[in-house]
Amino acid sequence: MKPQSETSDDAMTRSGIRLTPQRRYVYEALMEKRDHPTALEVFLRAKARMPSLSLATVYNCLDALTESGLIRQVNCDRASSRYCPNLIPHGHFFCKECGVVFDVPLNPSLATEWEVPQGTLVSHVEINLRGTCASCAQKPNTSTL
């Protein structure tokens, strides 16, 4: 019986990680917009509210939050990791033209069992789509300009 609206503090406490102001700001920076910010973007957002915050700490916080399962690291963009607070299983689309990232609902027919060698422990499945977003698709192709 998970409470309906658990605060970030509740979540961190429950997951057993130490609750620091930095982690709160990082987590809030991620929650305040449902885009998929890079570590640097999270840093800039959080630093606006906590000027003493350092980028290395943001990396540490993002790692800690990912490790404890409160957020997800998204690897659809090779240039830099992005982070997502949406814990409901879903995929991500990445536009090769403009770099936009958005959530893609998983088709219910997507099986959750995978044919892996016996003894393999699968802790996480990541589904990344790549292509051109609708907005870029109707512009003249920038890659051939």
Place this chain on the structure above:
Amino acid sequence: MKPQSETSDDAMTRSGIRLTPQRRYVYEALMEKRDHPTALEVFLRAKARMPSLSLATVYNCLDALTESGLIRQVNCDRASSRYCPNLIPHGHFFCKECGVVFDVPLNPSLATEWEVPQGTLVSHVEINLRGTCASCAQKPNTSTL
């Protein structure tokens, strides 16, 4: 009517990219072992046969081959891109402990249609599993030593 055993040369010619010795060696380095080498590993393998080869060229070749659809870039490992010449749709498992990467067959129930906004062009779907491989799972957990 695709020929049953197309050579790398055939494939490159057909895909319209210029056929250079460097690209041949890079492609062969990828074909010779069905592991999932990084650019550096491809470089080392190919350089053994073509000592003048440079790492930057390997990056260029891998990009060109990926772009032309002859190989796949695999992003299951954030540390570095890996490359895969297996064009049959499949996923990848990445072991967090030892870094091994292996192919995962796709469950036939996996739908190929994705709920993306109208007009979105999906050119590629990547499925990455993360966890602990069978071999690492039966060792004492190294992350808690």
Place this chain on the structure above:
DNA sequence: CTAGGTGCAAAAGGTTTGCGGTTAA
């Protein structure tokens, strides 16, 4: 009290770029 977290600055590591020379087609 103290294990764990933070800030800083420097380093590491993968990847890209600029440029002069080379080559496949």
Place this chain on the structure above:
DNA sequence: TTAACCGCAAACCTTTTGCACCTAG
């Protein structure tokens, strides 16, 4: 012949690390 490609080395950018100080529990 020439647009495309190569080799080299430097630059770039994200991420990690070492260390002194600080703080949540």
